[in-house]
Amino acid sequence: MTTPHPTRQGPLAGVRVVELAGIGPGPFAAMLLADLGADVVRVDRPGGPGLGIDPARDLTNRNKRSVVVDLKTAEGPATVLDLVDRADILIEGYRPGVAERLGVGPDVCLARNPRLVYGRMTGWGQTGPLATTAGHDIAYIAVTGALGMIGPDPDGPPTVPANLVGDYAGGSLYLVIGVLAALQDARTHGAGQVVDAAIVDGTAHLTTMIHGMLAAGGWQDRRGVNLLDGGCPFYGTYATSDGGHMAVGALEQQFYEEFTRLLGIEDIAPARRDFARWPELRAAVAERFLTRTRAEWTAVFAGTDACVAPVLSLREAPDHPHLAARRTFVEHAGQLQPAPAPRFSATPPTLRRGPALPGADTADVADDWAVPSLTKPGATAAPTPAPAVSTASTAPAGTADGPTRQEPSA
Structure with missing residues (x-):
């Protein structure tokens, strides 16, 4: 090193x-x-x-x-x-x-x-x-x-x-x-x-990769029906019994098999390759996730290759064990x-x-x-303190000398 x-x-x-x-x-x-x-x-x-x-x-x-x-x-x-x-x-x-x-x-x-x-x-x-x-x-x-x-x-x-x-x-x-x-x-x-x-x-x-998939016939030009846009039942988010959510990304076969085994839906696992059965598979996944809390499902999938993670808020993220160990937040x-x-x-x-x-x-x-x-006098101007608030101004964007790329105010 x-x-x-x-x-x-x-x-x-x-x-x-x-x-x-x-x-x-x-x-x-x-x-x-x-x-x-x-x-x-x-x-x-x-x-x-x-x-x-x-x-x-x-x-x-x-x-x-x-x-x-x-x-x-x-x-x-x-x-x-x-x-x-x-x-x-x-x-x-x-x-x-x-x-x-x-x-x-x-x-x-x-x-x-x-x-x-x-x-x-x-x-x-x-x-x-x-x-x-x-x-x-x-x-x-x-x-x-x-x-x-x-x-x-x-x-x-x-x-x-x-x-x-x-x-x-x-x-x-x-x-x-x-x-x-x-x-x-x-x-x-x-x-x-x-x-x-x-x-x-x-x-x-x-979007280069998506354009390539579109040209190759592997992507439909509409949302919610493709592998990576929420259309796939094993690549998306699901509610848990306590109002939390889990994120699933079990795309590869070996990860999918681990996911369905730990979730307890091995009986419907073959529906992975049958697009016509995807609604049935999605419903089964959603039903199972609703039987436990986010913390319980996090424990079930911890340390596995099922490609499942809890959906955390901005305030929760720094306390995730992996992010804390890496000091991703300081x-x-x-x-x-x-x-x-x-x-x-x-x-x-x-x-x-x-x-x-x-x-x-x-x-x-x-x-x-x-x-x-x-x-030098005249070259600079004394700073004017900004208001100590945490919300963005509602002033209209795009003043004559303001930024081209407008945020909440310019």
Whole structure:
């Protein structure tokens, strides 16, 4: 096993990132880079992003530092460009054309720093008929076909998968992959570039395997009738006697045999290969699960290859024995939260700092990055504390200079 390096905190230690404050997938992508060791400086706007969340609780700003710069002043863009001079990556999530109007678009940034990777996080992308239109995760996954696949009832509405599929899987993770790939290219060839990470593109890319199955005749273009969308009686969720649920994923024959044996329905097990008997099989599985509590069924399937797990809530998940043993959730500054991922044998990432408070790190960043303009009068604006509430603002999304990819407010 590789011995962890004693001083490097994550594989991206030494990489400098400027994040122009936004909401949703942009901040999450920057958090992931920060978790992996990058020095992420978040450029907050006066008054904050308008989410209505206590900034001390906004975990997507952990491991970062914050400065406040008003990009609508004469001095603001120049200050950001001074940061750009010293950065490897910049991340922004404005609507197309807004960064250019503010004086921090890709052309001017790359002119100042030709090796810069300029990452653009949007919902619709930088081009196309909808590029400047407001939107949310649910709209992006709707038009890509992803939302239409999700849900157990072919005649009912799709199931909304929170904002995980679009914002964070199709958005944040693709932006991170893109800027890191471009950073590798910049370090090899000496020239940076613009990364256009659109949630619609990333989400469509996530459906590649399903498109292959569709083309091969192994997937019907309707939800709730396929192997992985709730249509299969041995790949889905079932209620227990106490109102809990169990998740079943016994796809392979050997796992299915273990599942039916432990569930006590071996007499109907041959129905696995008879589609006409799937409703009968589903009813038998549902009936059996209703005879015991979630805890009882968890004990029955514990340590087996039946591919069955209890459905836990967000508050319950950290106490699951496997997740607790791996420290999948950790506590930092009194706040329980998901640990950085993935894991590295030589340069393990750490939780170094709690959420960055707007403007709290201006002096430190000015010194560390050698950007004295950060502390000049007029270049920065005093931070305005955000309201200490835990619910999102209901302000309308899509202000003129707000993010292209709209979360509850912009």
